[in-house]
Amino acid sequence: MSDLRELYQQVIVDHNNSPHNFCELQDANRHAHGYNPLCGDKLSLYLTVNDDDIITDAGFQGTGCAISVASASLMTDFLKGKTIADVKAFFDEFHAALTSEHAKSHMDFGKLAVLLGVKEFPARVKCATLAWHTMQSALENKGREASTE
Amino acid sequence: MSSFNWQSIKNDFPILDNSRREKPLVYLDNAATTQKPLAVIDKVDEYYKNYNANVHRGVHSLSVKATDAYEGARETVRDFINARSVRELIFVRGTTEAINLVASSYGGSKIKQGDEIIVSEMEHHSNIVPWQLLAERAGAKIKVIPINDHGELDLNNFPAMFSDKTKILAVGHISNALGTINPIKDMIKEAHKHNVPVIIDGAQAIPHSKVDVQDLDCDFYAFSGHKAYGPTGIGVLYAKEALLEAMPPYQGGGEMILRVSFDDTQFNDIPAKFEAGTPNIAGAIGMAAGLEYINNIGLDAIATYEHELLEYALERAADHPQLKLVGTAKHKASILSFLYDGVHAHDIGTILDCEGVAIRTGHHCAMPVMDHFGVPATARASFAFYNSRADIDALFKALDRVKEVFKL
Structure with missing residues (x-):
């Protein structure tokens, strides 16, 4: 029960009910689709990156469970103003914290720490990581769909 | 409720013995797989402990005993679905392999460029993809029987779907995603008017209703052991004898041959x-x-009894305005597929699991059905005879937790 409260913290429920940056960016220069075949979660991510490699704007659209929507909402908030190098470094730490039981990070994840509740729910980790895989795909401009599989 | 002592039946299933676990389990994922009674577990155990041997091979008494038990199982299946002869029953890995066998062997030899295969919109992926693979190889076309918004087959145009190019009709007996019981006997009759053979995916029907393959007059019927209280990795393909005789082998190897030489190999009966x-x-x-x-x-x-459980669940569901049923067919098996006020099925599944209630969430390997209803996923509770009204009460109590968490 306490695990459940840990997973569905107020912040998660709020972001699910009214996700931030839930829009297609008309002037985006990076774009990727994400798909979680297990859940059917679908995500389109839009990023605007300037000449200094700074993400100036981020938006997303799609359907998914509360965890994946909240994760995308929180992530797009977080991305704005960060450099690509910062984001990549952060992603590695954060991904490890989400997926590895033994990962001990000294990094302050700030608001994103609410997503760490999924660790107790192995079946749901992919819901939390979908947005992040999609973001990686957009930054690398692979041009193909990011998948959690 | 019926006179049978349904309450004590749970005692036959070790996994449902709640005194053995930290928190009680309410298992409502029976359409995915059923739990196994001790009678099944003991039989498997006894085989490995007392007479494990290969079948149809040795002259030693263990092999004879194993062969008798294996072929005895075929007779049990024959009797269960009223096949004419044990010759009409092939043991396979499950429903999926049975359908693949028919698509590959029957379809591979009979279905050519420009031919047509009829399937329905409510099929499980296992009764879609093998036909797509075949159609791709052969240059054939797939025609789809549509469903209506109750999740029933729309058969208004069904007779007109057949042409002299139609080579097979593949349809499910009961939909795993919607619970709909299809009028397969009438459909088989119609198909036969056009000389089209029919394969029935019976995975969901076998454990819940009497299936008589002679009365249905189906040409092929496929099902899995594990959805009928048996082990995983075993299933049955029933096929009319004349069809099997004419079909080429599916896989080559031992057991399926009479004589092998590099000039000429003779297949077994x-x-x-x-x-x-x-x-x-x-x-x-x-x-x-x-x-x-x-x-x-x-x-x-x-x-x-299972119908009574479904009726009770539907009664309880009617008190939850947040709950929207997906699949409201007039003839329906004990499967309750639903949406809950915009909460994603996976969130429902996780919250219910925390309350000890196991249900299935997702697309149920029936993505075309999800597309029809415009949803990515549903939550699905499916009942077996070891479930009780109390289990259904637990389901709805757990759904109250969903309301709480999402502040609905």
């Missing part, structure tokens, strides 16, 4: 022709024990 390699002996024995277990209770009693 049916059903052995379609059972290359050492079969799942323990699986067949366990599956037969599951069918015997069902027989001891009686399928009529099971169908009546």
Whole structure:
């Protein structure tokens, strides 16, 4: 029960009910689709990156469970103003914290720490990581769909 | 409720013994797989402990005993679905392999460029993809029987779907995603008017209602042991004898041959022709024990009791305005597929699991059905005869937690 409260913290429920940056960016220069075949979660991510490699704007659209929507909402908030190098470094730490039981990070994840509740729910980790895989795909401009599989 | 003592039936299933676990389990994912009674577990155990040997091979007494049990299982299946002869029954890995066998062997030899295959919109992926693979190889076309918004087959245009190019009709007996019971007997009759053979995906029907393949007059009928209280990795393809005789082998190997030389290999008689390699002996024995277990209770009693459970669940559901049923067919099995006020099925599944209630969430391997209803996923509770009204009460109590968490 306490695990459940840990997973569905107020912040998660709020972001699910009214996700931030839930829009297609008309002037985006990076774009990727994400798909979680297990859940059917679908995500389109839009990023605007300037000449200094700074993400100036981020938006997303799609359907998914509360965890994946909240994760995308929180992530797009977080991305704005960060450099690509910062984001990549952060992603590695954060991904490890989400997926590895033994990962001990000294990094302050700030608001994103609410997503760490999924660790107790192995079946749901992919819901939390979908947005992040999609973001990686957009930054690398692979041009193909990011998948959690 | 019916007179049978349904409450004590839980005692036959070790996994449902709540005194053995930290928190009580309410298992409502029976359409995915059923739990196994001790009668099945013991039979499998007994085979491995007392007479494990390969079948149809040795002269030693262990092999004779294993062969008798394996072939005895075939007779149990024959009796269960009223096939004419054990020659019409092939042991396979499950429903999926049975359909693949028909698509590959029957379809591969009969279906050519420009031919047509009819399937329905509510099929499980296992009754879609093998036909797509075949159609791709052969240059054939797939035609789809549509469904209406109750999740029933829309058969208004059904007779007109047949042409002289139609080579097979593949349709499910009961939909795993919607619970709809399809009017397969009438559909088979219609198909036969056009000389089109019919394969029925019976995975969801076998454990819940009496299936008589002679009365249905289906040409092929496929099902899995594990959805009928038996082990995983074993299932059955029923096929009319004349069809099997004419079909080329599916896989080559031992058991399926009479004589092998590099000039000429002679295939074994049916059903052995379609059972290359050492079969799942323990699986067949366990599956037969599951069918015997069902027989001891009686399928009529099971169908009546499970229908009462469904009625009760529907009554409870009516009190939850947040709950929207997906699949409201007039003829419906004990499957409750639903949406809950915009909460994603996976969130429902996780919250229910925390309350000890196991349901299935997702697309149920029926993505075209999800597309029809414009949803990515549904939550699905499916009932078996070991479930009770109390289990359904637990489901709705757990759904109250969903309301709480999402502040609905």
